[in-house]
Amino acid sequence: MEIKVNETPVRTSRNFRINNLKLENIEIPNNLKPFKNIEIITQKAEISNNVRKYKLEYGNGAVLEENAQNEANSVLNIKTSRKGEKVTIIYTFTDEETILVNNIEINTYKDADITIVYKSNTDKACFHNSVIRLNTSPEDKVNVNIVNMLNNKSMHFESMENSLEDNTNVKYTIIDLGGKVSATNYFADIIGKEAKNDLKTIYLGIDNQVKDINYIAHLKGEKTEGYIDVQGVLNDEAKKNFKGTLDFKRGCKGAKGDENEFCMLLSPKAKSIALPMLLCTEDDVEGNHSTASGKVDEKSLFYIMSRGLSEKEAIKLIVRARFNKILERIKDEDLLKDIVHEIDNRL
Amino acid sequence: MAKTKVDDINRNIYDVVDKDNYEFKMQKGLNREIVEEISKRKNEPDWMLDIRLKALEMYNKLELPTWGPDLSELKMDEIATYVKPKANLNNSWDDVPEEIKNTFERLGIPEAERKSLAGVGAQYDSEVVYHSIKQELLDQGVIYTDMETAVREYPEIVKEHFMKCVPINDHKFVALHAAVWSGGSFVYVPKGVKLDVPLQSYFRLNSPESGQFEHTLIIVEEGASLHFIEGCSAPKYNKVNLHAGCVELYVKDNAYLRYSTIENWSKNMMNLNTKKALVGKNAQVDWVTGSFGSKVSMLYPMSILNGEGARTEYTGITFAGAGQDLDTGFKVVHNAPNTSSVVNSRSISKNGGACTYRALVRIAEQAKGSKCSVSCESLMLDGISRSDTIPVNDVETDDVEFSHEAKIGKISDKEIFYLMSRGLSEEDAKAMIVRGFAYPVSKELPVEYAVEMNNLINIELEGSIG
Numbered sequence: 001m002e003i004k005v006n007e008t009p010v011r012t013s014r015n016f017r018i019n020n021l022k023l024e025n026i027e028i029p030n031n032l033k034p035f036k037n038i039e040i041i042t043q044k045a046e047i048s049n050n051v052r053k054y055k056l057e058y059g060n061g062a063v064l065e066e067n068a069q070n071e072a073n074s075v076l077n078i079k080t081s082r083k084g085e086k087v088t089i090i091y092t093f094t095d096e097e098t099i100l101v102n103n104i105e106i107n108t109y110k111d112a113d114i115t116i117v118y119k120s121n122t123d124k125a126c127f128h129n130s131v132i133r134l135n136t137s138p139e140d141k142v143n144v145n146i147v148n149m150l151n152n153k154s155m156h157f158e159s160m161e162n163s164l165e166d167n168t169n170v171k172y173t174i175i176d177l178g179g180k181v182s183a184t185n186y187f188a189d190i191i192g193k194e195a196k197n198d199l200k201t202i203y204l205g206i207d208n209q210v211k212d213i214n215y216i217a218h219l220k221g222e223k224t225e226g227y228i229d230v231q232g233v234l235n236d237e238a239k240k241n242f243k244g245t246l247d248f249k250r251g252c253k254g255a256k257g258d259e260n261e262f263c264m265l266l267s268p269k270a271k272s273i274a275l276p277m278l279l280c281t282e283d284d285v286e287g288n289h290s291t292a293s294g295k296v297d298e299k300s301l302f303y304i305m306s307r308g309l310s311e312k313e314a315i316k317l318i319v320r321a322r323f324n325k326i327l328e329r330i331k332d333e334d335l336l337k338d339i340v341h342e343i344d345n346r347l
Numbered sequence: 348m349a350k351t352k353v354d355d356i357n358r359n360i361y362d363v364v365d366k367d368n369y370e371f372k373m374q375k376g377l378n379r380e381i382v383e384e385i386s387k388r389k390n391e392p393d394w395m396l397d398i399r400l401k402a403l404e405m406y407n408k409l410e411l412p413t414w415g416p417d418l419s420e421l422k423m424d425e426i427a428t429y430v431k432p433k434a435n436l437n438n439s440w441d442d443v444p445e446e447i448k449n450t451f452e453r454l455g456i457p458e459a460e461r462k463s464l465a466g467v468g469a470q471y472d473s474e475v476v477y478h479s480i481k482q483e484l485l486d487q488g489v490i491y492t493d494m495e496t497a498v499r500e501y502p503e504i505v506k507e508h509f510m511k512c513v514p515i516n517d518h519k520f521v522a523l524h525a526a527v528w529s530g531g532s533f534v535y536v537p538k539g540v541k542l543d544v545p546l547q548s549y550f551r552l553n554s555p556e557s558g559q560f561e562h563t564l565i566i567v568e569e570g571a572s573l574h575f576i577e578g579c580s581a582p583k584y585n586k587v588n589l590h591a592g593c594v595e596l597y598v599k600d601n602a603y604l605r606y607s608t609i610e611n612w613s614k615n616m617m618n619l620n621t622k623k624a625l626v627g628k629n630a631q632v633d634w635v636t637g638s639f640g641s642k643v644s645m646l647y648p649m650s651i652l653n654g655e656g657a658r659t660e661y662t663g664i665t666f667a668g669a670g671q672d673l674d675t676g677f678k679v680v681h682n683a684p685n686t687s688s689v690v691n692s693r694s695i696s697k698n699g700g701a702c703t704y705r706a707l708v709r710i711a712e713q714a715k716g717s718k719c720s721v722s723c724e725s726l727m728l729d730g731i732s733r734s735d736t737i738p739v740n741d742v743e744t745d746d747v748e749f750s751h752e753a754k755i756g757k758i759s760d761k762e763i764f765y766l767m768s769r770g771l772s773e774e775d776a777k778a779m780i781v782r783g784f785a786y787p788v789s790k791e792l793p794v795e796y797a798v799e800m801n802n803l804i805n806i807e808l809e810g811s812i813g
Contacts, residue, residue, distance in 0.1 A: 011414035016707055016739040019414075248755070250730060265745035268712065272743075278736040278755045283727035287755040289736070295745040 001026060005061045005157065006183045006214040008243050010277065018241055018275050020061075021183055021212040026155070028063060029127055032073035035100045041088040045112075046079040051105045054133060058187045058216055059159040067101055068131040068159070074102040083110040088332065091128075092119045093150065098126040106134045108142045115145040115332065118156070120178065126154035128179075131161075138165040138192060143173070145330055149342050150178030152207055159185045166192035166221070173329045175339055176203040176211060177346060183212040188226060190217060196225040200326045203230070204319075205238030205270070206346050214243040219285070223254040230261040231326060233319050234270035235347070242272075246287055247279040255282070259289035264296060264322065266315065316347050368446065369472065369554060373429040379403060382526050385429045389495055389529070394506060402515040402525030409519040415705070416643045416672040421617050426589050427557040428527040430472040436493060438479045447471050454580065456549050464576075466491045468548035470561055473529040484542065490535040491546055494562050497533035504535065508564055512595040513623045520591045520619040520645075524560050528593065531561035536571040536602075545574035545607075550592070552581040552616075558589035565596045565604065569627075572603035580640065583613035587642070590616055596624035598632045600654055605633045607791075612640035614670055620646045628654030628683075635791045636663040638675050647705060649678035652686035652714075664693045664788040667700030667732070676706040676738070681714035681747075690721040691787050696732035706738040708749070715746040723753040726784055 004020040011019050040047060059065045078087055091100055106114055118128060128150060136142055150156050156179030162170055176182055188197040203211050217226035228244050246257040263272040276289040296318055304314035323343065330336045371388070373381055382403050386396040411418055434444045440457050451457060451469050460467040466480035468491070475493035484491070490501065497505050515525045532548040552559040559581075567573050581588060590612060598604045604624070612618050618641035624632040634648045650659035661677040679688045694702035704723050725734040736753045758780050766776035 010735070010737060012705060012737050012739060013412070013414060013707075017741070018739050263742070265742070265747075268715075268744050268746065270745060272741075274740045274742075274751075276736075276738065276740075276751070276753070278725075278734075278753055280725070280727060280734045280755050281730075281732070283730045283732070283757040285727075285756055288753065290750070290752040291740055292750040293740070293742045294748050 001028065003061060003063045005064060006185050006212050006243070007061065008214065008275065009058065009216055009245050009247070010279065012275070018243060018273055021241065023181065028067050029099045029101065030067070030071045032071060032099055032101060035074040035091065035097055035102070037092045037094055037097050038074060039090040043085065044082055045085050045087045046081065048077045049075045050077050051075050051103050056131065056159055056161055057189065058185055059131070060157050060183055060185045064129050064157050065131065065159065068103050068129050072101045072103040074100060076102070077105045077107070078114065079107045080112040081109050086113040088115040088117070090117045090119060093122050093126045093154070095122045095124055098122065098124050100128045102130040104130065104132045106132070106144070108134070108136050108140050110139070111141045113143045113331070115147070115335065117147040117149070117335065118178070119149050120151045120154070123151060124153070126150060128154065129157040131159045134162045134170070136163065136165050136168040136170065139167045140165070141169045143171045143329070145173045145175070147175040147335065147339060148178045148182060149338070152178065152180055152209055154179050156182040160187070162188045162197060164188065164190045164192055164195035164197055166195060168192055168195045170197045171329060172197070172199045173326060174199070174201040176201060176213070177342055179209065181210045181212070184214070186215040188217040189220070190224040190226055191220045193221045194223045195221055198227045199229070200329060201230045202323050202326050203232040203240065204343055204346055205232070205234045205240055207236050207238065209238045211238070211240040213241065216245040216247065217257065218247045218249055219252040219255040219257055220249045221252060224252055225255065226257040228259040229326070231322055232262070233264045233266060234272055235266040237267070237269045239271040240273070242274045244275070244289070245277040245279060246289065248282045248285045248287060250281040252282050253284040255285045257285070257287045261291040263293040264319065265293060266296065316344055319343070319347060368433055369430050370433045371431040372554065372557070373427050375427050375556065376424045377403070377406070377428060377523070377527070381428060385527055385529060388431070391498060392502065395498055398510060398515070399526050402522045405515050406519060406522035406526055409516070409522055411519055412645070415645050415674045418617065418643065420587050421589060425556055425586065427554070428560065429529055430554040430557045431474055432471045432476060434471065434476040436475055436496070437477050440477060443477050447476055450551060450553070451549065454549065454551070459547065463544060464547050465542055465544040466546040468493060468532045470530045470548065470550045472552060472554050472557065473559065475530045480546070487540045488537040489540060489542065490533065492533050494531040494533050494564065497564070501533070501535070504566065505533070505564065508566060508595060508597060512597065512625050513593055513621055517621065521593060521621050524562070524591045524593045524621070527558070528560045528562045531563045531592070534565040534573065534575060536567045536573050538568040539570045541572040542574065545576050547576040547578065550577065550579040552588060552590065555584040556586045556588065558591065561592045563592065563594040567598050567602040567604045569599045570601045574605040574607070576607045578609045580611045581613045581616055584615050586615065588613070588616045590618045590620060592620045594622035596632060598624055598626045598630045600627040600630055602627065602630045605635065607635040608637065610636070610638045610640060614640065614642050616641040618644040618646060622646070622648040624650045626650055626652050626654060626657040626659060629656040630654060631658040633660045634662070634677070635788070637788065638663070638665040638673055641673065642671060644673040644675055647676045647678050650688065651680045651682060652688070653682050655683045655685055657683060657686045658688070660689045662691045662788050662791045664785055665702050666695045667697070667702045669698040669700060671700045673701065674703040674705055676704045678707040679709070679719070681710040681717040681719065683714055685716040686714055687718040690723070692723045693785060693788055694725045694734060695728060695781070695784070696725070696734045697728035699731045701733040703735040703737060707741065708739070708751070709741040710743060710747050710749065712743045715744060718748045721751040724784070725755040726781070727755070727757055
């Protein structure tokens, strides 16, 4: 079938090739067996299969949303009730398990650290579609890390939504490495007063990978803050669409928002499209966005190579330096090593 | 702290309504007979009628845009596409009928011509009523005339360029334009000729429930240079008027063209205009645009940098007040190596007005060594208005330097405090900040071209602030 995913919140001219991502000949799996290869690491968080039905504000389109809500072969409700609770969930794709449709609801209390990792131990083309919803309580401080390390033959769709209460502080980190097509949709509803949502993303596109990134933040409460920082690298014939929206709603007095996307191009065949949107119906706000793209800084490259490194090694070093600020947010050292190893391998 | 309040533009000059005293007004609507009738009345050659009819077919096929402002109030069945005023083309103001001449005098056009212009064209409804150019330019081979004359007297040049830069299938309103176009200016600047003073065309739409579809075709040959200014206005009526003009600019190798527009249509106008420039090797086109009027605007001038080393700059300001939805911006396509573009956009929204900056930067695979820098700032003067920034940046090669930055916000309290601590009143401080905000655009305007845009900005800022 043919589907359109990741629609922008506001349409623009069709000729600009950014309103959505059209996918042809895609099979949406159903009647799935439960996905078994899940590792859940937690101390006392409550994990159950009771996930409430919920209509996404944006998401990856009706077909994929319905698939995740009705056909999921992994349904998890994560509830933290102690300060500082940590939860790590690792899904591993294998030759036997190539399809994962997961529906996750996270309800946090006080401080929480949630990490969801998608790994691949197979060369087979896999399918992954998920919905992750985060409901916070006032004053929560929540870190969420999502790591996609699928192989480059797979389809990866992820829809994430957050709802932020008064004084909630959410740090969301997305490491987007895998997938032949990776379409990620993220929506933060920053409702509560002085709530802060800080999203940081790394993406790496190689071969013919397509990255379609659609991040939206609604700033509604007074003195809310919304940040989107995306750092990416494209090599070979990889293609990336970045769509970022900061939407300052009427009444969000004193709100601040910053949106930044940087794309390093390592190949003349790589393609980068960016649509950083600012929408505003409140005057008492500060909103900024910036995007930039270009090749590796030749001076840095020359300097590093003059110290004896090959061009490839030098590029890896420069990429890692650019990614480091975001990678610092991954506190699990083993996972961090895995991610760095994966980036190096892919480069 | 009190909010800044800036009055609406004082539109007294623009809103003077002349009697709808036409020689001929086409029946409302759009069909083959109407298109044929326009062509017949203009005594056009068959090739032009063919273009019109193909465009009509295309218009019927194409959809309305699925994005941007609401166009539901626009009903083509209620628009007269052609209105011939009671005047023929003249090259002396004395011969222009009194009423029409008075209108242009109120707008300051003849005075500007005397003071600072090398040539003037004035269109009233669907026809150009006045056109003149200084003798020394004629002696150098410069052509500046209305489009109808150009079709008759320079058919080969027009045929080669008309609707080639902007193809008729570009979008629905381009097709509409090509089907019913009337009036507009034709400029040809021969190789190596540099015009020191600008040419100006002014478009006035007086007739209610009608459309203006003027076509501007400018060819600046190799090594030549030109500054062209267009101004537009209309009095306000209760029903919708339509402006769907088309501007095609050909800037050949090493040539330079500066295209300045002061748009001050009335607030019942749907301004769905299309402007595009093809830019040759080491040539440059600069756009300076002030959008103040109209109910709805969808206007995105476009530069296509086809020659190596071609350059373009866009400097624009949009000011939306009550009831206005102004969707404006800029498009640039880098199609050749070492091309460069600089975009500087400012917008101000107030009294419930909506400003949208919508843009495209495309750097094609072959455009190695290209550079693009975009800066976009929006100022919200109250909490009931709207300001959106929707830029698309499409980079298809690695060897580029591309950066885009945008800001949105209100007048900074810190800046007001600083200026007040230096002795300014709060009102003066705010006015100074808004002037400073608009300065990057206003400084690009020719000093001698004081007729419209500078006045407009001054009127805006001298409104009651405080």
